[in-house]
Amino acid sequence: MKYVLFALIGYVMGSIPFSFIVPLVRGVNITKVGSGNVGGTNVLRSMGGYAGAVAMILDGLKAFIPVIIARAVFGVSLAEGMMIGFFAAVGHSYSIFLKFRGGKAVACTVGTLSGTLPWYVAVFFG
Template structure:
């Protein structure tokens, strides 16, 4: 498979709008509720724990699978496939290029290229989310840390993960404004799970 086809494969996989599809299963148009963002967090808030977690897992897998396959069969092209799978999530062709913010799909590339970084991500992200209740703050902080840590393993991994972090930070620009203005919405994950289990 040529480099172009690998990259196209990564982009098309990343473009599958799982968060949109999963929310639809519950009769919700995720683009019209909450933040309007086509991502797992918005599904979690508006459709419940099961649908939110399922969306996050599928968003993770859609970047993990093409990146892993490219790494296995074509080596370094996997870094480009990883990048474009996240681009696909953020700018999906199926939703007029209006997608999510790339956090779960970025973590999917971590699992494919260096699982240790994926573990570190969750070890940092989860406590930050639980203590601050700001998913956006936890996400952009942890992605930034992972981007810098990646240089310990290799320059190409560091460059990729810094680019992915910057891309997600750019997509979080409205969240950053709200954080600075102290108007950002808090997300109590524990409470969401409690409510979901009571139903």
């Protein structure tokens, strides 16, 4: 039962479409510009560095925060933390709020790695 709960929490958090919301606040439907992909890279290319950075950071945080809370507060294992992050990435790619469309989950993956294996992120960016 706890694994179902972890999967559900990860999926729902990942489904929050920050890369859709950030441009929408500025009056742009990101699905109609650039590649049409609901992801941070399309926001970056279509709307500039500031909006792209905000979208990417928020997309990463939606995986990072549940993983960190689960690991620090509830003491879940590394594998369980990765499972939460995996389902956050699935939620990002197939968001319930966007009719199961979404981005490629790169920022979610970085957020998951930041919460589970922080040293790995340095290798990733290196």
